[in-house]
Amino acid sequence: MQKTGIANMPLHSGRAPQWLFKRMVALSRAIVELMIIELGREELLRRLSDPYWFQCLGCVLGFDWHSSGVTTTVTGALKEALRGVEHEFGLFIAGGKAKKALQTPQEIINYANSSGFAPEPLIYASRVSAKVDNVAVQDGFSLYHHVIIFTQQGHWCVIQQGMNETLQTARRYHWLSFTLKSFVEEPHQAVCCNVKTKTLNFTAKESSELRQASVILSQENPEKIIKEIKKINELKLPQRHSVTIHDVKAENLYKILLKTYEKQPKDFESLLETKGVGAKTLRALALTCELLYGTPLSFKDPARFSFAHGGKDRTPYPVDRTLYDRTIEILKKAIEEAKVERTEKLSALRRLAKITQV
Secondary structure, eight states: OEEEEEEEEEOOOOOOOHHHHHHHHHHHHHHHHHHHHHTOHHHHHHHHTOHHHHHHHHHHTTSOTTOTHHHHHHHHHHHHHHTTTHHHHTEEEEEEETHHHHTHHHHHHHHHHHHTOOOHHHHHHHHHHHHIIIIIEESSOEEEEEEEEEETTSOEEEEEEEEETTTTEEEEEEEESSSOSOSSSOOBSOOBOSOOOOOEETTSGGGHHHHHHHHHHHTSOHHHHHHHHHHHTTSOOOTTOSSOGGGOOHHHHHHHHHHHHHHOOSSHHHHHHSTTOOHHHHHHHHHHHHHHHOOOOOOOOOOBOOOOOOBTTSSSSBOOHHHHHHHHHHHHHHHHHHHHHHHHHHHHHHHHHHHHHO
16 A cells, blocks of 8 residues: 555636536446446556546546646546445445545445444544645645545545645645555655645655654653753754744643653554644654754655646537537446446356356
8 A cells, every 4th residue: 555646736716517517427437337347446446546547537527637626526526426326336435525524434434334344444544644644744735625435345545635825736645555555654656746845744764763753752751842842942943944943832732742642652653643743743843853863854745747528628628518428328338238248257157167066
């Protein structure tokens, strides 16, 4: 399992018109069903976790190829497409934009209760992946959209998006469950964006010592840490720091540090998961670690540049509704043929099994 990519897009206002969104839902359902039949649910998750493939899917569905809205609209169309057929397809989507993102744990629990699988690992993956992108990778983007797509077997991918209002840019983060070795060290396999920001990156490989030192500090008596943090306020820090001394206010940290002291987190992932530990807490610990232990801070942005039916904003051309509807019909026919062919193959295998048993 590892993070499979990040994509940056300009913020665009507006939403998909109802006539387009209705077609997006229909085409999404056809694509998902056909891919499950032909490739399987796990491969579908792999593709959705690929930022390039996801962007192509948005183009096929007729949305703006470079708009921030492609994330919310495409995942919204997928969620609507699966509504009522989640158990038949064996694929579930929880979460969404703003308040809907906060409902993710309860949605997972509801699906788990009706299908008989354990919700806890999925809830954990949802919560920690969001915490990493919002707190451990401090790139200036605040999450406002989060969905997790998963199977009954516990495989999942996360697609979430943050916003930088100053840059008027959105950044999309993709996660995949199959090969993840760590939530907190180099979780990116491919990072795709066209805007780099000054980033305090706790997940960088070179931040290994910083993560360890932060855990050690979080286990210390709060009074000791506050004493050291107050020393920082008396120092003139180098200009290279993305955090200023004004960000470090000892009185606001005491309650959080008391909580970590009582919890005694065993590793950085456990520290990160602690309720109340946010970006400012980690920045304060980072500066204190550098002062006490000389641990280097990484400011490497984990982003690298990279980059049917027409588009909502008439780019590269207006959506061709007739062509769009024809595509949906063709895919529906392909699904029916695939189902028939699959039935015939299963019947042949059964016949073969009976012969070999004689």
